[in-house]
Amino acid sequence: MADALVVFTPSGKRGRFPLGTSLLDAGRALGVDIDGVCGGRAICGRCQVEVGEGAFAKHGITSSGTHVEERTAVELRFDARKGIAPGRRLSCQARLSGDVVVDVPPDSQVHKQLVRKRADARVIELDPVLRPYYVEVDQPDMHRARGDFERVEEALASQWGLGHVTIDLKTLKALQAKLRKGEWKLTVMVHEGHRIIATRAGFRPDAYGIAVDIGSTTIAAHLCDLTTGAIVASAGVMNPQIRFGEDLMSRISYVMMNPGGDRQMTMAVRETLTAMVGQLAAEARIDTNDIFEIVFVGNPVMHHLLLGINPVELGGAPFALATDSAMELWASEIDMTALNDSARVYVLPCIAGHVGADCAGVILSESPHRQDEMMLIVDVGTNAEIVLGNRGVLLACSSPTGPAFEGAQLSSGQRAAPGAIERVRIDKETLEPRFRIIGSDLWSDHEAFAHVARGTGITGICGSGIIEVIGEMYLAGIIGQDGVIDGALAARSPRVVPDGRTFAYVLHQGEQEIRITQNDVRAIQLAKAALYAGCRLLMDRLAIDRVDRIVLAGAFGSHIDPLYAVLLGLVPDCPLEKVQSGGNAAGTGARIALLNRASRREIETVVKTIEKVETAVEPRFQEHFVAAMAIPHKTAPTPNLAAAVTLPPAKIASREGEGRGGRRRRGA
């Protein structure tokens, strides 16, 4: 027979090809998704497949034996040099000698799907904006005078099917020498399918990108391998702008009081980012020159300061953004010179003066616009960004929750750091507490806890801890719906103590006493009322009373136990199993925009459809706010809440989603 049947799995695509056809050519002809950056030259090894031996009745293949030609010298050389796993073949080298079933393993697919920890989270399909292309370029020829660049363009067209490409002067300048050094073999880094941003002599397809979430308090960055999608290093540091002001308004005030203050803050954040790039590259042991792309999310003030735009307009009505469109730049335009010379920057679009590119990142990560369920997403920081909607409609607002959720301005509050109390239970009979601190999985009533606590100390209470302790105080009757600490209980428990004209609850007695004062409770009531009022405002717009699903995102949002969030009324009622932690959804959104080209156009389109609600000018906001001061709010806890509260600690921990994973280990 002159041809043979090839069946590719898992796609099921099949066709007949002449004997001697390479499996790669057959696959490509059928539109099978097989990776490869060397153009079938047995250099990259990315096109590996598993060739089924013997008969496959269900595919109609009955003959036994291997029906692919023996390994070629080229393939053997590749194996000797880089290794090919047993049972695998380079599909560019393996040629048909009979009917065969060929499996394309996930790591050999171009459009790899990246698994996220949360089962319900959006799948990230790898299709980065930057792709390496290996080409063999014609040498210059006097009889056919064409420039070096034009011959590269021809090679990209004939060897990869690319259309018109452009090149910037910086990259062009370096091209001559690289072509000659590589003896007319070149790896070309192509951005957005048309822009050559770098070239390298020979075969060198390494390409990395960084996704960055610039928060007011912390900056989180992930270094990703653009060819696999894997996170190869992560870093989180304090935002150096903190020295100019703790929160956004104080930073804007700093600019108003100090001409040039915006430039100082711009320089500060850029310097820190530059240091982070170095740190990430060192951790992953890669060359910073191999980093070609950096994606940013951040709230509007962080966005403007990163870009070097004066943020003062964002400090007062009408809160005018300089731009609400996505930005695409050279990294050098924002002084990010630690990357490749020709690295590009993508900044997600902002939504409104209070609702920034971080919120766009959250939307990309949680993708309410792709779902039927009515979804409420709250990203809680010093401001809370709130998104409500589904496939048909999308609303967003920002609500001024203040810093209490982050542990600030509380008597014993602190940032989430080792030694901070993060989990609390109060015995309803004795009113005695037990708790856990960040850095350990032991509860304070465990015999080994004292040993652990000696290491970090018990230094304060962080955002998730304060939510739990107030929730538990409510469940134990220490505070009522109005939030007032019941002084009468002082007679029953030494934990309830007078504190000026009010009372306090002593959570921990030690070198450093940790107590919850009446003011602390009030601060949390104000914060949660603001959050709840924002949510309600959006729900009012849609005239709905309940949502199908709630995602709690952001540093605080993703660490609180959804149980207590609902119990205290931070968010509207919702079946507990439908309240999830979204982790750093803004950062995940940045990572999606880094790894998937289409997602950029997606979020740019989606943000244009968002209805922005300005809480500051909505009369009903105040109304909702006042009503929501009560605990939980005007509605009683749903029946299943009481049951959930009795769950043993281990089970509650297991409900936590993507956690502070990188920074500490969790037990069962």
Place this chain on the structure above:
Amino acid sequence: MADALVVFTPSGKRGRFPLGTSLLDAGRALGVDIDGVCGGRAICGRCQVEVGEGAFAKHGITSSGTHVEERTAVELRFDARKGIAPGRRLSCQARLSGDVVVDVPPDSQVHKQLVRKRADARVIELDPVLRPYYVEVDQPDMHRARGDFERVEEALASQWGLGHVTIDLKTLKALQAKLRKGEWKLTVMVHEGHRIIATRAGFRPDAYGIAVDIGSTTIAAHLCDLTTGAIVASAGVMNPQIRFGEDLMSRISYVMMNPGGDRQMTMAVRETLTAMVGQLAAEARIDTNDIFEIVFVGNPVMHHLLLGINPVELGGAPFALATDSAMELWASEIDMTALNDSARVYVLPCIAGHVGADCAGVILSESPHRQDEMMLIVDVGTNAEIVLGNRGVLLACSSPTGPAFEGAQLSSGQRAAPGAIERVRIDKETLEPRFRIIGSDLWSDHEAFAHVARGTGITGICGSGIIEVIGEMYLAGIIGQDGVIDGALAARSPRVVPDGRTFAYVLHQGEQEIRITQNDVRAIQLAKAALYAGCRLLMDRLAIDRVDRIVLAGAFGSHIDPLYAVLLGLVPDCPLEKVQSGGNAAGTGARIALLNRASRREIETVVKTIEKVETAVEPRFQEHFVAAMAIPHKTAPTPNLAAAVTLPPAKIASREGEGRGGRRRRGA
């Protein structure tokens, strides 16, 4: 009647419009080309028209009187402030009150046609790549959160019909302050119809651009008003790279011998360009910030050095260009920081390793591709670029003529400068010469000449002078077809003198004797043979023996008398009236690319169709070269040549085209 007839001249477009319609609106609706950058707000004054009074039988208008409403307060205010010529109206303010004929004068047309000195030269239609748009922008509104940039985009769309526009970060950063300073009135500089490169508070439409021809020896630049097309200042300076090497090969050698030499030369030319920009702006009394565009032409080595690309590859076969495409850049990418921050650069495409962007400029200026006549264009410098073709076919090559045509390496040669002999006549009987020097219109036999010569001195002989003297020596029989100076004539004339083993002709006896040696004749023979051989090579390709028209371009080419060019056989035979001077055609091409957007796409397309002929590897080149050493060459002068030679000097002078006009005055 509720409407009226409007007839626009010179276009003849006509239509009926309701009474009260502004003439501008009526004109625009009919597609009449009326200028205006303020959007009909009586600010710019560019939409002025002349309104015909009374009856116009041929247009069917019979009623007498003025049929346009009286001048409005706004129009009177504009008149008081800036003046409106008598008989003119602002078409945005003048409203229809009856049938009327409206003339749109040339200066009120958007697509003004710029007149060139040569009647046969391509008309330049003004349609620059950069246009100012005046807009009134919506103020920010909390209830409709849109960024500043997006509101500008909306204004451009609604007030000017522009589609999607982009903005770079630098320009975006400045936008906020400008919008507020101008109280939401803004002039937006839009590049290529979509890229905002600058904004200004209020109405400020001034925009200038520079066209630059970087020659190996001199750099010539014209500053143009982009809104009128007028040249407002010109400058010419020596190319500072001369200190690294006189000609291209010696500059390339310098780079090969001195690592970093290319960067030195790049810096040198950029510094000189920066100084020129300042000089041009000062001369025209404009702000350098108002210069938004700069267009370059130059040979491949100048092209690469300007862009900072190492030119060494151009020094030897296969003469590989880094790119042969046109380049579009930010001026800052090539350190042109003396212009507006966001100024753009356009560099015309190169054609081959020896045929550069200067030749592309020549083609744009002379436009053989738009003509039916078979046209030969020679741009003579140290190398000659030769273009042959018409609407159907286009060939180009470069020929190594050497520096003799520029007066270099001749015994009395010098560059064209005051004091240099540029015109020569020899009396056939007496062999006595008479001549003219640059800087004066008097012949040396005029009684006042001695007085003139005392000013500048008689310092040498320039390229056009050497061509004439050798031509005249041939006509007078001092040299024969072989170029040998006839020593026997020494007996008849004291002008012919022994000079070593050969003879020389003494052109001027004075403090500094100026003579034409046998070596000088040989040098010119070699140069003209190279030029002629290049021309023939291209003609061979097309299998043609004659051309319809010849244009002599470049510093040398445009100053030689076509008569002597044909007589000596620099170029193939052609009726004298069909041999013209093209002036600095390369520089004119740069100016066309500066002023007419479509011309860029035109030349980019045309150069791709050019067949490049590499003289260095063409066996027939040598053959032609040897044959062309004879004077004139293998063909005798055509009959009309003899007649032409007897023309009085004044008539020859009048045949000169665009001359060194800027540098010296010419008489009748």
